[in-house]
Amino acid sequence: MARIKTKEIERETTVEKVEKILTGAMQEFLAHGYAGTSMDRVAARAGVSKATVYSHFHDKEGLFRALIEQSAHKKFEDLFDKSLLEGEPKVVLRYLITTALDGMLSDQEHQAFVRILIGESGRFPELAKAWIHDMMTPPLKIICEYLDSHPELNIPDSEATVRMMIGSMVHFMMTQELLHGKEIIPMETERLVECLMYHILK
């Protein structure tokens, strides 16, 4: 009994260390990029030795891949609540657009994630692809189905329309926040919301 308990305690602290490494490494990668992050700082931030980091993740690339992949899967859950896709388009669409935009604009970690994903998409193409698959495809499909279920909207190509919608929103976040364009080309979020509502609902 005692041995088992000891084992369990040991495994717990190990898990905790791995957890600390993962979260700390994520912070480092988001702040400094892939090449700009050192394994020394990753270890220091997690409060463990470098050798421990290497014993859990084969090398720097392995650690990076694990982090990005995990994050790509996780994030797409909480972007929007698909149960809200019921009701008349005027209300539903406005709510959808507002929620998604505000979510992106206020989430600095998500912004840093997008930054590194794009920045490293040359070196790590598969990670970019996985993100596209996990983040873009689900909302695309769901919103398409919603638009198609309302033929009175008269939308000839719902998929293209949803891409236009998402694209203008993501691009807005990028120019305003990621690229620090808030002061250079300022614009209230509501104007983009109204614009999309106007052009989509005719």
Added chain:
Amino acid sequence: MARIKTKEIERETTVEKVEKILTGAMQEFLAHGYAGTSMDRVAARAGVSKATVYSHFHDKEGLFRALIEQSAHKKFEDLFDKSLLEGEPKVVLRYLITTALDGMLSDQEHQAFVRILIGESGRFPELAKAWIHDMMTPPLKIICEYLDSHPELNIPDSEATVRMMIGSMVHFMMTQELLHGKEIIPMETERLVECLMYHILK
């Protein structure tokens, strides 16, 4: 006379070396990012010594800043020809959108530039701002004026509309090319063109 000519020849080769350093360094930065680029390879690619690179550019950061700034100023010229902004909207807008989209989708160097600009926008915020100013503001203004000069289009907020337009186009390029989404969520360019035409021209 002879001395002057010698001097001129010497200055010519110097300029040539600087040119070689600039173009070579650009290739390196575009391929490997800021932190991933080494001054050794920059020097080697230019066929000069490292000391020569440092004598012309104070340090790595200075070289990078010079390159990105120069490129931000230069590129915005050839994106579109504003003389083409005369005629009826159906023709002008379609041509504008098609040209810009095809230009972005086929220019791999521009794509790599966007990648590094976003990737390093955390470390070099002023460069990102300069690019926003040089690349976004001019077309934004010009297209806005065009739309406003055609009140029959019934566009309530031309600036927001142009942002929607440009945003969806840039985002399309990013997902398809930068993030290698061509095979994962394929879509013909024409569909986005038609979609924009439909929603903007009502």
Added chain:
DNA sequence: GTCTATATCCAGATAGAC
């Protein structure tokens, strides 16, 4: 599993001859 200590290499940057 985790540590300290270390091997090995390569980075940015400069000194000094020519």
Added chain:
DNA sequence: GTCTATCTGGATATAGAC
């Protein structure tokens, strides 16, 4: 202005004790 040679620090990664 340009080179070779070098300084110095910090990077990835591992060996070996506990």
